[in-house]
Amino acid sequence: MVTIRDVAREAGVSQATAARALGAYGYTSDASRVAVIEAASRLHYRLNGAARTLASGSSNLVGFVVGDIENSFFSTAARGLADAMEEFGYTLLIANSDEDVERERRAVSTLREYGVDGLVVAPTDSSKGAHLADAAKAGLPVVLLDRTVRGLQVDSVVSDGAVGTRMALEHLLGQGHRRIGIIIDFIGVPLSSLGVRLKAWKDTLRDAGVSYDDSLISTMSGPMQDGYEATNELLDRRYPPTAIFTATNFATDGALRAIRDRGMSMPRDLSLVAFDDNDWSVFAAHLGRSAAGARIGP
Amino acid sequence: MVTIRDVAREAGVSQATAARALGAYGYTSDASRVAVIEAASRLHYRLNGAARTLASGSSNLVGFVVGDIENSFFSTAARGLADAMEEFGYTLLIANSDEDVERERRAVSTLREYGVDGLVVAPTDSSKGAHLADAAKAGLPVVLLDRTVRGLQVDSVVSDGAVGTRMALEHLLGQGHRRIGIIIDFIGVPLSSLGVRLKAWKDTLRDAGVSYDDSLISTMSGPMQDGYEATNELLDRRYPPTAIFTATNFATDGALRAIRDRGMSMPRDLSLVAFDDNDWSVFAAHLGRSAAGARIGP
DNA sequence: GTGAAAGCGCTAACAC
DNA sequence: GTGTTAGCGCTTTCAC
Numbered sequence: 001m002v003t004i005r006d007v008a009r010e011a012g013v014s015q016a017t018a019a020r021a022l023g024a025y026g027y028t029s030d031a032s033r034v035a036v037i038e039a040a041s042r043l044h045y046r047l048n049g050a051a052r053t054l055a056s057g058s059s060n061l062v063g064f065v066v067g068d069i070e071n072s073f074f075s076t077a078a079r080g081l082a083d084a085m086e087e088f089g090y091t092l093l094i095a096n097s098d099e100d101v102e103r104e105r106r107a108v109s110t111l112r113e114y115g116v117d118g119l120v121v122a123p124t125d126s127s128k129g130a131h132l133a134d135a136a137k138a139g140l141p142v143v144l145l146d147r148t149v150r151g152l153q154v155d156s157v158v159s160d161g162a163v164g165t166r167m168a169l170e171h172l173l174g175q176g177h178r179r180i181g182i183i184i185d186f187i188g189v190p191l192s193s194l195g196v197r198l199k200a201w202k203d204t205l206r207d208a209g210v211s212y213d214d215s216l217i218s219t220m221s222g223p224m225q226d227g228y229e230a231t232n233e234l235l236d237r238r239y240p241p242t243a244i245f246t247a248t249n250f251a252t253d254g255a256l257r258a259i260r261d262r263g264m265s266m267p268r269d270l271s272l273v274a275f276d277d278n279d280w281s282v283f284a285a286h287l288g289r290s291a292a293g294a295r296i297g298p
Numbered sequence: 299m300v301t302i303r304d305v306a307r308e309a310g311v312s313q314a315t316a317a318r319a320l321g322a323y324g325y326t327s328d329a330s331r332v333a334v335i336e337a338a339s340r341l342h343y344r345l346n347g348a349a350r351t352l353a354s355g356s357s358n359l360v361g362f363v364v365g366d367i368e369n370s371f372f373s374t375a376a377r378g379l380a381d382a383m384e385e386f387g388y389t390l391l392i393a394n395s396d397e398d399v400e401r402e403r404r405a406v407s408t409l410r411e412y413g414v415d416g417l418v419v420a421p422t423d424s425s426k427g428a429h430l431a432d433a434a435k436a437g438l439p440v441v442l443l444d445r446t447v448r449g450l451q452v453d454s455v456v457s458d459g460a461v462g463t464r465m466a467l468e469h470l471l472g473q474g475h476r477r478i479g480i481i482i483d484f485i486g487v488p489l490s491s492l493g494v495r496l497k498a499w500k501d502t503l504r505d506a507g508v509s510y511d512d513s514l515i516s517t518m519s520g521p522m523q524d525g526y527e528a529t530n531e532l533l534d535r536r537y538p539p540t541a542i543f544t545a546t547n548f549a550t551d552g553a554l555r556a557i558r559d560r561g562m563s564m565p566r567d568l569s570l571v572a573f574d575d576n577d578w579s580v581f582a583a584h585l586g587r588s589a590a591g592a593r594i595g596p
Numbered sequence: 597g598t599g600a601a602a603g604c605g606c607t608a609a610c611a612c
Numbered sequence: 613g614t615g616t617t618a619g620c621g622c623t624t625t626c627a628c
Binding site: 046047048049050051053054059061068069070072075076078079082083091092093094095096098109110111112113114115253278280 | 344345346347348349351352357359366367368370373374376377380381389390391392393394396407408409410411412413551576578
């Protein structure tokens, strides 16, 4: 491996000067800077990040912990983050928590081992944030994405679930619907963003003077397939809803499959408004003749 | 920051013993190992990855350079890779090349700076692999994903584009189609996987004794929107095809949009077979009454 | 089995 | 502006 020492020798300057020229800090004369840079490229010198991190205490790495990188919401966010970070000279380290707090904890721990300078996390459990509080207390900048954690006072970027849900429901109420079901995926733990949507569903119905009960709520416990079952379960009930609000894009996906398999047509047999927007939503509209999957949210 | 030295002092052993106990290498008596581990957890000790990488020469980091993490093909691969890596104690560093060789080069360079122990790359340009050959020559394990690079002898994982394309075309030929168009996205540079599919399209038609010409080929140069235009262009030609083969999932997406906007129905007005499989393909089938988007490929 | 000590390649004072 | 020097926190000989 060629080190900064080799470059210094080749350029005929001291190690410190070579480091200054290559690291672009401190003062160097133009002459020696050019000499160093030429020597470096002649020797195919490559900076050693580990050494730099160890010596400087900062890695220029930012960690991103997502629930599921396959979820288009997160992969889009990852791409945006990576691009933005790159502009500022940072590299993004992406870790998957699989919507599991334990794995999330491990991911945060691993990222901290690698000395990330900051952490962006989509927390899986709004009630379990000790590891995040810990990181924040240690002086690591922590930003929450899409979800929050109770009692954790850090910056967070979330969509307005209450407003989005209210808009969706008011649209359906405006069409005359009175039995409006909700499909929501509680993945075993309280996800802050979903609690907000469920609460807004209740609040909006109550404010409109429309009665609701638990038979209009269907939860799922995993991606895809369960949204399918949750929808079927809802539609099989004694007094099925005339409209459905799906609170996540996985719920939407499952609901559309179920609606298709039941041979139902929208909006003739059922109306649907979904939170989030998948780029293929437009095709789902063909399940019926008109607008399914209204676009709501960020 | 609490270091291994602090742990050693707390446990009443030497630094070397503490390191052996924590790093799980070399010999330690059970007694001192337990003492060290307890001291470590009492002090909230966290390993310093940069120091370990610098001293040991290996980072337990693996780099993954993808064309576009938003593309579901890559996000699925990323998730699988990350999960598999984690099992072996490795962490995945994901970088986006944006299908740009220059950015790919930078990404590889950055990853090497951080001392990755291996590199998985979906190369953007099958004719520009100097940076990859370089890494391989430096002893870094390099694996190519989805695409290959001319002259680069490294392991690679690709789908069989020739066989998949042939299957798609033979299906259409079997249905009686004789004018079969192809939509393919050449993103400015030769992508090995696409060259294979285009060649297979030609070969299969020729072998079947069906004539073809460039008016049946439509290329796009970016995601989404261009597949839409490419399809319209193809269908606007003097003798439009009766069937279309889309060679990538972006092409498929654009084609479906175009078909919908033209008010065409499948398979009445047009047949379509697509390479790759998007998880929403099933909804697109509703553009017509029957099978669009046959599933081909890995 | 354990300890002492020498680096890994870089940054960052500090003197000149 | 440049060189000298002391670490950063760990791994890794090598004696004991």
